[in-house]
């Protein structure tokens with residue numbers, strides 16, 4: 466089946482013995498209908514000839530910035546615009562190290578640095594190189610940068626050693642690529658709103674009541690929905706982080722009332738709303754327009770009034786929109802979360818406990834239990850916020866695509 470018909474794939478090949486397998490991978494992609502442009506590092510060419518690869522792909526292989534015979538300049542930027550996916554297989558420890566550190570001394574890494582599309586990396590190296598803290602650190606950096614790592618397999622290595630480091634088999638990589646494209650369309654046409662970050666409630670022009678929310682969880686969820694083809698709007702409180710996918714629309718707000726206004730106006734046009742923001746429950750009753758001066762009195766009082774509850778308001782008026790709330794609790798976690806889910810008329814609630822060291826504000830990890838209105842419950846181990854986002858979107862997608 467031509468499952469990759471019309472897809473543009475850049476296949477990056479760096480210099481490792483597994484480069485011979487790239488020819489099989491290339492064939493597997495072409496057979497599935499993809500158009501493939503091969504980009505090689507200079508040492509990649511020592512392991513497999515560009516002639517073989519260009520015969521299989523039907524395109525000249527790109528490896529130098531300038532073509533030796535024509536003097537034509539190869540634009541890595543154009544390749545980045547052309548491609549729907551970049552796959553680097555094999556990726557050596559050297560290439561991974563350069564990618565993680567932005568060292569752009571060959572056509573392959575330069576192409577990576579200008580890639581706008583998803584990048585997948587299939588590492589291949591000897592056991593000890595793979596295990597080395599430096600390689601592991603670099604792989605982790607790539608993961609954080611949004612690269613999908615196709616983990617090497619355990620098996621017999623070219624060195625004669627046995628262990629992890631062998632590149633995943635070409636057919637398995639081709640299947641991963643197929644699944645990536647299938648998934649990237651799975652929520653096409655669905656409109657999703659995600660709230661993220663804290664809210665700031667002004668006291669005077671220089672002070673506010675806020676909280677430590679970083680927005681990381683909400684942003685990761687927005688990225689994941691977008692990666693699956695959904696049309697995503699993020700309503701963000703004041704956060705210092707950025708969204709990676711330019712397709713995501715971002716509405717910046719400061720206070721709970723502004724967040725409420727933005728969410729209510731988006732609600733009618735949304736298939737799903739994920740309320741990951743840490744919204745302040747109260748705001749000062751009066752906001753001073755001048756900086757409040759130190760008084761002679763020993764203490765002072767700021768009267769607070771209740772903010773609108775965005776989740777509960779959406780729950781009251783929901784008309785087919787799936788609502789996903791969050792509950793960050795310190796005690797009686799499940800009981801409190803289920804009470805919140807019911808009180809706010811949510812479809813799902815994502816519970817995390819302040820008692821878990823991996824959960825909470827400003828962390829890169831989270832440990833969640835997802836509970837549905839129907840009483841289904843799924844507890845996950847501690848994971849990166851990116852992986853937690855994947856789990857949450859997996860669960861919600863089932864209902865969203867019913």
Ligand code: CTP
Pocket residue numbers: 660721740741742743744745746772773774775776777789790791792793805
């Ligand atoms: N939420 C909201 N608007 C508010 C307060 C909370 O939309 N004014 C949402 C949060 O985004 C989250 C869920 O409601 O999805 C639960 O937030 P939380 O602060 O835990 O709930 P509260 O109802 O404020 O309960 P608590 O008494 O624990 O603060």
